[in-house]
Amino acid sequence: MLGLLRPSGHCQLAPHQAIRQLRELGYRAEMQPGISADACLWADLGEDPMDSGCVQMEASQFLFYQQQIDTSAYLVLWQISIAGDHTLKRLDSDRDALALLVQKLGQWYSPEHQVILYEAADLPIWQPRLERVPIAELVNATLNQITTLVIPPQSSKQPDTTMLDKLGVPAEHPLRQLQ
Numbered sequence: 001m002l003g004l005l006r007p008s009g010h011c012q013l014a015p016h017q018a019i020r021q022l023r024e025l026g027y028r029a030e031m032q033p034g035i036s037a038d039a040c041l042w043a044d045l046g047e048d049p050m051d052s053g054c055v056q057m058e059a060s061q062f063l064f065y066q067q068q069i070d071t072s073a074y075l076v077l078w079q080i081s082i083a084g085d086h087t088l089k090r091l092d093s094d095r096d097a098l099a100l101l102v103q104k105l106g107q108w109y110s111p112e113h114q115v116i117l118y119e120a121a122d123l124p125i126w127q128p129r130l131e132r133v134p135i136a137e138l139v140n141a142t143l144n145q146i147t148t149l150v151i152p153p154q155s156s157k158q159p160d161t162t163m164l165d166k167l168g169v170p171a172e173h174p175l176r177q178l179q
């Protein structure tokens, strides 16, 4: 899911690279599934990402590339603490880069829209962090290396009436209502 930006500008998935390199060296290597922060997030949030939909991307990739954001779905930005780092050397957040992130998010979201700073508990005896702040306050927030930014939907889903007509969905069906 997460990528590293190489000097060539290509995004490489670190685990895939590691597997390829190990195989080239003659080792047996394969990817195994695990419990990711993503899985912990939906459990801790008590939300179903398939309900409104969810888009996830690495925060720097969100900044580096032109994006089309659907504000009726969740937007999850990974590695928020190093958003905007093109050097692959930063470990701490950069206020200027965060200000640019807030500015870019402003294309779709109001500054008051509440977002969630999420940190899954690393140990069963710990509590997760689910801190809600307005987008505008992101520049002042405490962002750690394990912080993931969760942006809940800001708008309702609009029914695709043309498609509903083609599918024969009756006029009084709940799908015809704004969600």
Ligand SMILES: C[S@@+](CC[C@H](N)C(=O)[O-])C[C@H]1O[C@@H](n2cnc3c(N)ncnc32)[C@H](O)[C@@H]1O
Pocket: 002, 035, 036, 037, 038, 077, 078, 079, 080, 081, 118, 119, 120, 121, 122, 145, 146, 147, 148, 149
């Ligand atoms: C290199 S990625 C590793 C992701 C890891 N493979 C996973 O799926 O949990 C690092 C990013 O994952 C997210 N992350 C890692 N640990 C986390 C945690 N305990 N809670 C929330 N997000 C976490 C953060 O966005 C962090 O910047």
